[in-house]
Amino acid sequence: MTLEKALLLFICYGIPIFFFIYMATDVLLRNRKKTEHILLSVICICYLLLFSEEYIRNQLSVEYSPMLSAVWLSSVGLLIPGIGFHFLIKFTHLDKSMPRWLYPYVFYLPAIFVIINLVTGARLISAQEFVQSGMWNLPVYNSGYYIAMSASIGNNILYIIPLFIALKKSALPEQKAIYKQLIFGVTVAILWHVIFGYINYGDMLPPYPYLYSGMVWCYFLRHTMKKYDFLNLYDKRYEKLFNMNPDSIMLMDFKGMIKNANPKAEQLLAMLQITQSQFISLLDDHLKEKISNKQVIHEYETEISYQEKRIAILVNADYVWVDNEQHILFILRDISVQKQYQEEIIFLAYHDPLTRLPNRRFFYEKLDEAILRAKQNKSRIALMLIDLDRIKLLNDNFGHLAGDEALQATAAIIKDAVQHKGTAARMGGDEFILFIENFTGNKEIELLTKHMHDQFVSSQAKYGLSSLGMSIGISFFPEDAIDGQALINIADNNMYDRKKARRA
Known part of the structure; x- marks a missing residue:
C-alpha cells in the first residue's frame, strides 16, 4: 500500500471512525443509565462498524467485497433503522402510548432479517457486484443496490413521523426547538442520501458516499442530546430551590394524584393527615372548575380543611408538560397566620x-x-x-x-x-x-x-x-x-x- 493510499484511507475512514468513537463515548459518559444515551451510543457504534468495514474492504482484493458487504455492511445497516426508531420513540416519550407487549420488541424485528441476510447471502439488500477503479472497490449500481438505498431513504422519511407527533404535543418552546432541530437533521440526511446515494460518482468519491450522512445525523443527535441534558441540568439547578422553598409546591396530574411534592408540601399533607390523592378533593368547587378549564390561577385565596384541621391558603397554579402529559403545578402559601392578623385587626376596629x-x-x-x-x-x-x-x-x-x-x-x-x-x-x-x-x-x-x-x-x-x-x-x-x-x-x-x- 502506498503512502498516498494509506493517507487517503485514513482521511476517508479513519477520521470518521475516531469521530464515532468520540461521539459514542461522550454521549454514554453523560448518563450511562438513561436509555436514550445508551441507544445513541449504539447508533454511533453501528456507524463506526460501517466505516471500519469500508476501511478494511478497500484494502483487500475486490473479490472479498461481496462477502464483506453481505455479512458485515448489510447486517449492521439492517440494525440501524430499528435502533434509530427506538431512540426517537424513547426520546419523544411516545413509548408511553405503546402497548407493553409491543415496546421495545418491535424495533428489533430487523434482527430476524439480519439472520436471513446471513443465510441468503443478502442478494436482495446489498450489492453483489464490485469493480476496482483506481484505489476503490466500487459497488455496481444494480437493482439490489437501489432497493437497499430506497429502503434507507424511506426509513429516514419515517423518522419524521414521531418527531412531528412529539412537536404537535409539545407545549414548551425548548422542547419544540429540540424536535425541530431533529427534523432538520433528518431532512439533511435524506437529501444527502438522495444526492450521494442514487448518483454514481465513480471513483471521484469513496464507495457508498451516502454513509457520511451518518456523521451528519449523529452530530445532530448529539447536539440535541446536549440540549436535552442541559434542560435536565437546568431542572437540577433549581432542585434545591424547589426543596428549600418555604411555600408548598406540588406537581399533580389531572387524575388528582400528586407526582412530586417538596418538603413543605409533604409537611402540609402530614399536618392535614391526608394521602396524596385526597388533596384535590379538599379544594373548593370554584377552584376545581378553574383547574378543569386549565385556567391559570393567580393569588386565589381559599381554605382547606380535613377533620378538625383548617388552614387558609393562597393558591397559584399553572400547567406544565411532563413526559408528554399535562400536569398542574401548584404553589400553595399558608396564610393562616396572616389571616388571623387581618381578622384581629378587623375585630379590634369594632x-x-x-x-x-x-x-x-x-x-x-x-x-x-x-x-x-x-x-x-x-x-x-x-x-x-x-x-x-x-x-x-x-x-x-x-x-x-x-x-x-x-x-x-x-x-x-x-x-x-x-x-x-x-x-x-x-x-x-x-x-x-x-x-x-x-x-x-x-x-x-x-x-x-x-x-x-x-x-x-x-x-x-x-x-x-x-x-x-x-x-x-x-x-x-x-x-x-x-x-x-x-x-x-x-x-x-x-x-x-x-x-x-x-x-x-
Whole structure:
C-alpha cells in the first residue's frame, strides 16, 4: 500500500471512525443509565462498524467485497433503522402510548432479517457486484443496490413521523426547538442520501458516499442530546430551590394524584393527615372548575380543611408538560397566620382588646339598627348603662391585673346576660352598655340587672372589698326616648342616681 493510499484511507475512514468513537463515548459518559444515551451510543457504534468495514474492504482484493458487504455492511445497516426508531420513540416519550407487549420488541424485528441476510447471502439488500477503479472497490449500481438505498431513504422519511407527533404535543418552546432541530437533521440526511446515494460518482468519491450522512445525523443527535441534558441540568439547578422553598409546591396530574411534592408540601399533607390523592378533593368547587378549564390561577385565596384541621391558603397554579402529559403545578402559601392578623385587626376596629366586647362605635351602629326594627315592629328596647363601683380600690390594693380581671369578668357576665337578645359593649374605663330587644316586661329587666350585680359581687368576693358592685341605669324605648343618644343619656342619669344612692 502506498503512502498516498494509506493517507487517503485514513482521511476517508479513519477520521470518521475516531469521530464515532468520540461521539459514542461522550454521549454514554453523560448518563450511562438513561436509555436514550445508551441507544445513541449504539447508533454511533453501528456507524463506526460501517466505516471500519469500508476501511478494511478497500484494502483487500475486490473479490472479498461481496462477502464483506453481505455479512458485515448489510447486517449492521439492517440494525440501524430499528435502533434509530427506538431512540426517537424513547426520546419523544411516545413509548408511553405503546402497548407493553409491543415496546421495545418491535424495533428489533430487523434482527430476524439480519439472520436471513446471513443465510441468503443478502442478494436482495446489498450489492453483489464490485469493480476496482483506481484505489476503490466500487459497488455496481444494480437493482439490489437501489432497493437497499430506497429502503434507507424511506426509513429516514419515517423518522419524521414521531418527531412531528412529539412537536404537535409539545407545549414548551425548548422542547419544540429540540424536535425541530431533529427534523432538520433528518431532512439533511435524506437529501444527502438522495444526492450521494442514487448518483454514481465513480471513483471521484469513496464507495457508498451516502454513509457520511451518518456523521451528519449523529452530530445532530448529539447536539440535541446536549440540549436535552442541559434542560435536565437546568431542572437540577433549581432542585434545591424547589426543596428549600418555604411555600408548598406540588406537581399533580389531572387524575388528582400528586407526582412530586417538596418538603413543605409533604409537611402540609402530614399536618392535614391526608394521602396524596385526597388533596384535590379538599379544594373548593370554584377552584376545581378553574383547574378543569386549565385556567391559570393567580393569588386565589381559599381554605382547606380535613377533620378538625383548617388552614387558609393562597393558591397559584399553572400547567406544565411532563413526559408528554399535562400536569398542574401548584404553589400553595399558608396564610393562616396572616389571616388571623387581618381578622384581629378587623375585630379590634369594632371591639375592645381587653374584654373582647364590641366598642362604642359598634354599639351605636347596632343600637340604631335595633331602634329601626323596633319602630317597624312596634316593639320595645331596654337599654342598660353599667358602671363598676369602687374599681379603683381593687387597682390600688391588688394591682391593675386584678382590675383587668374584674373588667373581663364583667364582660363575661354581660355577654351571658345578653346572649342573642341584643348587644353588649364596653364604653371605656369601667363603663359598659347593653340593650335587650326581646323581653317580656320591665320585671324581666329588673331581675336581669339584679342577677348581673349579684354575679359580679360573687366573682369579686375573693378580694374582700364589700364596696365593689355595679350601678346600673335603665331606659326604655319608646317610653323614655326614641333616639339612641337620648336613651343613653337617660340611662346615664339613672345610673348616677343609683350610684349616689349606693354611696349614701
